[in-house]
Amino acid sequence: MQKRYILEKFIFILCITISFSTNAQTSVNLKDIIYKAENKLRGKSSVAEMKITTIRPKYTREMEMKSWTQGEDLSLMYITKPVRDKGTTYLKRYKEIWYYLPSIERNIKMPPSMMNQSWMGTDLSNDDLVKKTSLSKDFEHTLLGEETIDGHTCYHIKLIPHENADVIWGKIELWIENNHYNVMKQQSFDEDMELVNTMTASNIQEMSGETIPLKMEFFPADKPQQKTLMEYISIEFNVKIPTHYFTTQYMTKIKA
Amino acid sequence: MNYVKTYIFILSLALSCTLTAQEKTIFQENFSFRGYLKYMQTLAFAGNTDLAVDNLFHNRLNFAYENQKGHKFVAEFRNRIFYGTSVNSIPNYGNLINEYNGVLPFEFLFVSNSNVVMSTIIDRAYYQYTSEKTQFRVGRQRINWGINTTWNPNDLFNSYNIYDFDYEEREGADAVRFSYFPTYMSSFDIAYKFTGDWKTDIFSAMYKFNNWNYDFQFLAGKFQEKISLGTGWAGSIKSIGFKGELTFFQPYDFVSKMNTSFSTSLDYSLRNGTYLMASYLYNSSGTNMLSDITNPIFEVPNAESLMPASHNIMGTTSYMFSPIFSGSLMTVYSFGINSLSLAPAATFSVMNNLDLDIIGQFFWQEFTDSPFQNIGNGVYWRFKWSF
Structure with missing residues (x-):
């Protein structure tokens, strides 16, 4: 049963990597900014070690893993902690x-x-995140101003879905940092314009040529004392990962 | 108590290899050690009989050494101490729990009397060599060819009892296995399981590949005194998982009836995370009639006859209520024999490496001369500390 918990985290990580990468065209300036943010890590390969902490009022649970990804289609994750699940891939x-x-x-x-x-x-x-929503294509964008988050100047942009767009949100607000186009904050609202969840990013660092936040926090709006924290312990981009890593055979042989 | 001394010696040796890993030598880099300690109490009751209370301390130690050249040595110890009603009342209980289906002398019954039973079974002990395209393994090992979720007619070498939740690693087989990997998504395996008698030995080959978003496998071999032919698949119909296994067992004489073992399952995960699974098992050698004896629930079955009845269905659901609490329910019904079981389970993560499980198993059956009735129940609670 614990496996299901880990699987959820695995899909969660997939989505974080993937949610920044969907198709769009460029024409307007704002659209361009969002496009750059969305496509920042698109198609790239990475090898990372990360830690996910689930925080609840009465307890916290930690999990550590090593992951290999190649674009949106190939991903491998090896659990290193907790010990009970070590080696689950x-x-x-x-x-x-x-x-x-x-x-x-x-x-x-x-x-x-x-x-x-x-x-x-x-x-x-997860499917919504992976396939459907394109932040640059499916929404109308309005610049609300500039704000500083974690020491970085950000464009604060309001996104309202186009009428025909297959989007479950009523509104999304994004704070995109103006230097490297990282999404530093995202708030998603339902169709009644009630806040559903918030993501904040911090600790921007340059990691093998990519400047990205190493820490992300996720807060459900209706449970103020809960959050999920994701931190990269290490991450390398544009690594040449052998194609056989992403096979059922290699899963059984990993030494990490 | 030599047993305890030896045990503590092995444990401290292992700990010294891992805990003092400040400056790891090459040996320590290649060496791994892990395990767990469980305590489980079983409360068993049926009809008017007295409540039976059994206690089990269960420790597992897994050692592995693997160097960069592909050589690997594995030894895993299952150490158990039993006390309680069953030990007190069942004669030779020690021999019963220490029984192992293998030829290697890896079962040790250190203490066996009517108060306490202490046993160690080495259920994995093998040498393995892996190269890019091949793998060779000899010794006591698990050869797991199942592809369906539960009920595995293709799992010829190590069948297990679906109610034996406390033996998560399951028995290993004393065998030799060779694998060849033509591509990274396909494999060709041959394995031979020694039982000490050619008549009960198992030998089989399997080819496995992935195509059209399905995993497929085909098997052919000798299963005891029968020819076995099988196939299995794991794929999906839209977003529903679809898996199955089929194995035919044809006696050598070609006069006796061929047996068919077939299972299939569908599984699905709802948006809220609820997992649902439904499975069907057909066993041509099973019965279609009411019986006058109690179903042999806790016997270890074999791939040919995974359940006593011909037609069986299973439903499983699980749900994670919170990151530290999840629950599940398994129910199995056998037609003809008219038997039913329900097995609810709850798992709590007490601390990062400490779990508490509470599990129930309830059984009903109809008999030739008496109506559908409760035949036995077990409630288990278990702490598990992993290290």
Whole structure:
């Protein structure tokens, strides 16, 4: 059952990497900014070590993992902590997901609907994040001003979905840092314009040629004492990852 | 108590290899050690019989050494101390729990009397060599060929009992296995399981590949005194997972009836994270009739006959209520024999490496001469500390 918790985190990480990468065209300046933010890490490969902390009023739980990603289609994650789950490995290869349990030496295939699960306890599903919403294409953009977040000057932009767009949000507000186009803050509102969740980013660093925030925090609006914290312990971009890493065979052989 | 001394010695040796890893030598880099300690109490009750209370301290130590050249040595110890009603009342309880389906002498019954039973079983002990395209393994190992979620007619070498939740690693087989990997998404395996008698030995080959978003596998071999042929798949229909396994067992004489073992399952995850799974198992050698004896619920089945009845269905659901609390429910119904089981379970993460599980197992059955009735129940609670 713990595996399901980890799987949720795996999909969560996939979505974080993927949510910044969808198609769009450029014409207006604001659109251009959002396009740059969305496509910042598109198609890139990365090798990262990260830590996810789930914070609740009465407890916290930590998890550490190593991940390899190549664009949006290939992703591999190896759990290093907690010890109980050490060695459990998840693989996403195009439309298929497997996990490997070292204790019984078995690969288990997951149903595609796993990608359909709600994300962060919201109405937003992973699939919505991955496929449908293009922040630059499906919304009308209005500049609300400039604000400083974590010491960085950001464009504060309001996004209202086009009438025909297949978007579940009523409104999104973005704070995009003007130097490297990192999304430093994002607030998503439902169709009644109620705040659903907030993401904030901090600790911008240059990591192998990419300037990115190393820390991200996610807050559900209706549960003020809860948050999920994601931190990169290390991350390298544009690494040449052998293609055989993203295979069910390699999953069983990882030494990390 | 030599047993305890040896045990503490092994444990401290292992700990010294991991905990003093400030400056790791090459040996320490390649060496890994992990395990857990569990305490479980079982409360068993049925009808008018007295409540049976059993206690089990269960420790697992996993050692592995793997160098950069592909050589790997693995040894895993299952150490258990039993006390309580079953130990007190069942004669030779020690021999019963220490029984192992293998030829290697890796079962040690240190203490066995009517108060306490102490046993160690080494259920993994193998040498493995891996190169880019091949893998060779010899010794006590798990050869897991199942591809369906539960009920695995393709899992010829290590069948397990679905109600034995406390043995998560499951038994290993004393075997030799060779794998060849033509591509990174396909493999060809051959394995031979030694039982000490050619008649009960198991030998099989399997080819496995991935295409059209499906995993497929095909098997052929000798299963005891039968020819076994099988296939299995794991894929999806739209967003619903779709898996199955089919194995035919044809006796050598070609006169006796061929047996068919077939399972299939669908699984789905709802938007709120609820996981649902439904499975069907067909066992041609099973019964379609009411019985006058209690279903052998806790026997270890084999791939040919995974359940006593011909037609069986299973439903499973699980849900994560919070990051530290999840629950599940498994229900199994066998037609003809008219037996039902319900198994609810709850898991709490008490601390980062400490879990508490509370599990129930409830069984009903109809008999030739008496109506559908409760035949036995077990409630288990278990602490597990992982290290």
